[in-house]
Amino acid sequence: MTYSESRNRLLLNLTYGSIALFIISNVLNFTYPGAERTMGEVQRVFYIHLGSFFGAFCVFFAAVIAGIAYLRTRNIKWDHLGLASVEIGLGLSAINIVTGAIWARPSWGTFWTWDPRLTSIAIMWLTYAAYLFLRSALEDPEQRRRFAAVYGILAFGSVLLTIIIIRVRPDVIHPTVAGPSVSSGDVMGDFNLTPRIGQTVLFSIFTYIVLSAVLVWHRVRLEEQTEQIRSRKMEALSRL
Amino acid sequence: MTSDTLNYMIMGYGAGFSLLALLVGSLWLRYRNLKADEAALEKLERETAETNKS
Numbered sequence: 001m002t003y004s005e006s007r008n009r010l011l012l013n014l015t016y017g018s019i020a021l022f023i024i025s026n027v028l029n030f031t032y033p034g035a036e037r038t039m040g041e042v043q044r045v046f047y048i049h050l051g052s053f054f055g056a057f058c059v060f061f062a063a064v065i066a067g068i069a070y071l072r073t074r075n076i077k078w079d080h081l082g083l084a085s086v087e088i089g090l091g092l093s094a095i096n097i098v099t100g101a102i103w104a105r106p107s108w109g110t111f112w113t114w115d116p117r118l119t120s121i122a123i124m125w126l127t128y129a130a131y132l133f134l135r136s137a138l139e140d141p142e143q144r145r146r147f148a149a150v151y152g153i154l155a156f157g158s159v160l161l162t163i164i165i166i167r168v169r170p171d172v173i174h175p176t177v178a179g180p181s182v183s184s185g186d187v188m189g190d191f192n193l194t195p196r197i198g199q200t201v202l203f204s205i206f207t208y209i210v211l212s213a214v215l216v217w218h219r220v221r222l223e224e225q226t227e228q229i230r231s232r233k234m235e236a237l238s239r240l
Numbered sequence: 241m242t243s244d245t246l247n248y249m250i251m252g253y254g255a256g257f258s259l260l261a262l263l264v265g266s267l268w269l270r271y272r273n274l275k276a277d278e279a280a281l282e283k284l285e286r287e288t289a290e291t292n293k294s
Contacts, residue, residue, distance in 0.1 A: 042245035045252035052256070091263035095256050102252040106245045218267055222274065229277050236284055 003221065011217055018207075018214040025051070025207040033196040042106050046197075047204040049099040055208035056092035057159060059085040059216055060128070064156045067149035076227070077220075079145040082152045083135070084219035088212055090128050097121060108173060117174035120165045124158040131155060 003011075029047040036043035063085040070078035100118075101111040112118065131151050138144035166172045193201070 038243065040243040040245040041249040042243075042252065044249050045256075048253065048256045088263070091259065095259045098255045098259060099252045102248055102255060106243060106248050215263065215267070218271075222267060222271055225274055225278075226270075229274060229281060232281055232285075233277075236281060236288065239288055 011214075011221070014210075014214050014217070018211045021207045021210055025204050028200050028203055033194065033200050036197070039107065042103055043197075045099050045103045047200055048208075049096055049103060050201055051204035051208035052092045052095040052099070054205040055212035056089045056096060057163075058209050059089040059092065059212045060156055060159050062216065063089065063152040067152040070145060070149040076145070077224075079148060080220045080223040080227075081216070082148055083223060084216045086128050086131050086152060086155075087219055088215045090125065090132070091215075092208070092212055093121070093125050093128070097125060113173070115173050116169045117162065117166045117172050120158070120162040124162050127155045127158045 025047070029044050033044075035041050063082045066078045066082035066085060069075070070082065100121075104113070105111050131148065134151065135144055135148045138147055166174050
């Protein structure tokens with residue numbers, strides 16, 4: 001698919017917009033809310049920790065939409081969207097896991113513990129990493145796309161598990177930021193969400209959602225152009 | 241009492257930004273390689289056309 005001038009311009013403007021949002025969001029993270037009373041400066045990691053999770057959640061959900069749409073239409077563009085979404089989602093969830101581990105060190109005294117939430121997010125990351133490995137192992141393009149579509153839909157179960165687990169397991173040490181939870185209340189690293197922290201978090205989530213959409217679009221465009229070059233190569237080779 | 245956790249904050253942002261840079265960098269690198277492939281392909285197509293003409 002050749003990109004029209006208007007689509008290129010839209011993508012470029014969105015890219016500049018997301019860069020601007022990212023800069024503003026990070027300036028806000030350091031200037032708008034003060035340092036949290038008990039946790040100190042490390043609490044500011046929360047803004048990228050949660051933002052990157054929401055970004056990952058949105059693109060993994062996009063992979064579900066892409067999977068359903070591909071199975072219904074067999075249009076290759078949905079396969080590109082599925083692949084792009086999983087790849088960008090993996091990157092964003094890696095940011096979420098690593099920043100969480102660094103935040104955990106001063107809060108829990110360890111970078112990692114096999115708490116239900118941390119275990120579920122590790123499972124989620126590995127599930128999506130396996131998507132890329134398994135996808136590349138299949139040679140037949142149609143079979144690969146069908147497999148990827150079904151896998152992308154089913155893998156979203158691991159995202160839902162990650163969200164639900166802190167609300168249903170009483171033995172988690174990971175704090176629940178919003179919504180009900182059955183945890184015993186002795187979560188470590190919990191803090192009060194003041195209005196300024198709340199507003200900064202919302203802005204950061206919005207920023208990461210826009211950023212993830214722009215990255216997915218760039219990745220889709222890359223995949224489309226790769227596909228185009230591949231078919232041109234085959235054509236050129238057949239003429240030799 | 242507020243804990244002194246500035247080092248962990250720096251580490252967290254450093255790691256977060258590095259991973260994001262890696263993600264963007266990998267896209268840029270693949271895009272650059274694709275452009276190089278496209279240029280090589282165009283050259284090959286031109287040469288094939290010229291050979292066919294002569």
